[in-house]
Amino acid sequence: MSLIDRYNTFLFDCDGVVWRGVDPVPGASDVINNLLHRNKNVIFVTNNNSKTRKSFQETVKTVLGCFQFHMISCIVLALLLLSMSKQKLMPGEKIFLIGSKGLAETMDENDVEYIGFGCDTEASNFNDFADYVPEGGVKFVVGAFDCYMTYSKMAKAFIYIKECGAEYIATNLDLNCNISKTRIVPGTGSIIAGLSQSLGVQPRVIGKPSTIMFDMICADHNLQDKSKILMVGDNPKTDIQFGINSGIDTALVLSGVTSRDVLNKGNSIKPTYVLDSIANIM
């Protein structure tokens, strides 16, 4: 029995599975259109937290040429973040945001007040931090993908958590991401690793491998039978572990951050299936 026949709902990670940067993975578009044609549920489950929902939809259209799909996008991740923040934010309270423009826009759209976002190169001297007086009312430090991350931001985030008792949450801890067919670069996990290690505290993670998104998907799509759901991803620690934590089957593809060499070295995280790429689903 092929994978297409065995499952009704396909959860796809994006980077390294359906695209790498702006390059589609060969065959991805065909597979997805095929699945949609057969009335399968196609849902993108991504830890990407720098695109707005709108720009994510655009990307799927331009890169994959797919027009009908259900998705959990970065924005829901951001909204989840939001709902967790908002529940606990009183008027006048705010977050310290390490994150992208897309995430900041989402916060703006939902009236969540934040500081720290953007290009901060305030301190060129270590001793400058001696005079830094933290703002009042900062209840959360949110760690997300931020290509403007600096030591200054790390130091301030450290101060808000260590000295002011702010809660430390992160969108995800992916150490790397595929920026193109040939290049991998540090991801969110790497951006906040130094903060976590210097604090001696790990953040609460909202994205994969946490099952928060899975629970939302099941509720949203009224999915009852877990045995008919397949999670497809390229990262054992986030995608496959997400599937395992959620109690569903998993397929590891070798088109992204995991190569066959890495796989052969052995891993404690075992996928149900291993495929060269998404094209093998057919």
Next chain:
Amino acid sequence: SGINAEYGVGTSAVINRLLSLNKNVIFVTNNTSKTRAAYRETFKNVLNVTVADNQVYSAGVTAALYVKGKLKKGEKIFLVGSEGLSKIMDEYGVEFIGHDCDILDGSYFTDFVSYVPENDVKFVVGAFDCCFNYAKMTKAFIYINECGAEYIATNLDMNHSLSDSRMLPGTGAVLEGLTQSLGIHPKVLGKPSSVMFDMICADHDIQDKSKMLMIGDSLHSDIQFGINSSVDTALVLSGITSRDVLTQEISVKPTFVLNSIADLFE
């Protein structure tokens, strides 16, 4: 550190006394931003002690000496570090790039998708850098991951004390993201690694380890350095380690415990 201006008078007397007794006195520090010339000044002004260049071994100077010894003509390093470290590299004739890395010149994608690494970058040297940013981390990552540059760090202390009331992320924190994204650990040149110890022995032609004593205030940096180098150690309680902390420590044991270096003559 653990010797500071407050202790100036007593410390000065101790060091000058050791020198007058023809003892080898060598300062071993994980500092990466001061040149040897700056140290000579500090010793003169603060402690009234005259030191020669080879009596000061800092992790910064060690990094310069280490890469200088291995770089061929035309080869260079990618440098993550302070202004001071870049001056040390200049002083030892080490060619470097990356130090003045702007936070981002263009868009995320232009910067990293199409970034073409320079040739002949043989080392990525990581040290404390309060101007560190994602662009530097990513370029360093590319030089190691794609170009095979060797990954070196001056030290990996997770925290730096800024003052009595404020602690901040240290070198270890600055480099942690790079280390985790690569999945490889850097070769550490500073304490507690024994690289500086080997250099000191070679430089001063020291043969008999049993006649050497490492004195410091940090168990995990100074005392561990002595242990890794197989020399006796003395922990002073005049710095970051209190007697309470010492009694709670089970893995790192100094040979001697002193209140301060003045006790060397007790």
